[in-house]
Amino acid sequence: MSDDIDRRVLLAARGWLGTSYRHQGSMKGVGCDCLGLVRGIWRELYGSEPEAPGAYATTWSLRAGPDRLLSAATRHLAPIPVAEARAGNVLLFRWRASAPATHCAVFDEDGRIIHAYEGAAVVSTALPRSWRGRIAGAFRFPE
Numbered sequence: 001m002s003d004d005i006d007r008r009v010l011l012a013a014r015g016w017l018g019t020s021y022r023h024q025g026s027m028k029g030v031g032c033d034c035l036g037l038v039r040g041i042w043r044e045l046y047g048s049e050p051e052a053p054g055a056y057a058t059t060w061s062l063r064a065g066p067d068r069l070l071s072a073a074t075r076h077l078a079p080i081p082v083a084e085a086r087a088g089n090v091l092l093f094r095w096r097a098s099a100p101a102t103h104c105a106v107f108d109e110d111g112r113i114i115h116a117y118e119g120a121a122v123v124s125t126a127l128p129r130s131w132r133g134r135i136a137g138a139f140r141f142p143e
Contacts, residue, residue, distance in 0.1 A: 005045075006088030009141050012041045013088075013106040013114040019122045024056065034104045034116045035069065038090060041106070042076075045141060050076050067100035070136055077139035085138035091127075094136040101136035 015028065022031025026039045035053060042049055051072070070092055073079075077090060085091060087109045092101040105115035107127075114124045 005141050005143055006086060008045060009041055009088040009090075009106060010108065012044045013037070013108070014124075015044075016040060016122045017114065017124060019116070021116050021118050021120055021122075024053075032116050032122065033118070037106070037114070037116050037122055038104050042141070067136075069104065070101045073101075073104075073137060073139050076142075078142060080138050080140055082135050082138045088141075090139045090141070092136040092139070093131060093134045095134060107138075 016032065016037055019028055019037075020031045021033060022036070023033050024036065025031035025033060026036030026043075028040055032040060035056075039049055039053065053072070054068075056068075073090065073092055080089065082091075085107050087107055089107045091105050091107055091113065093103040093105070094101045095103075103115070105113035105127075108114050108124050111127050112124050113127045114122065116122050117125070
């Protein structure tokens, strides 16, 4: 396990701060959503993405069904225990226990997360206590 990849992910994520929110977007300085942020970081680190995400509706968080985000994260990122998550790791969130994960963020320093905030932009915000219990998984980018 190397701290180098975590530092590189964190620096890349911070480079997206201020990027406008755009559903299914994935372009730094132009627009992205939470998945687009992670996809853009992947491209900065590795070049091309390992797979296309496919279309998803703005209301996907309201539905039950396959856990596409968690499945994709498990295929391409390294799962880690949530308690071991640190700056530069990816956190996935589900808003209801029976619902699929529908939000992702990069863990920042000092208990903060970097994520695309709907209706605003990519921001670094405190990880609210109410969100901590909704973490569906934690992951590291591969070496």
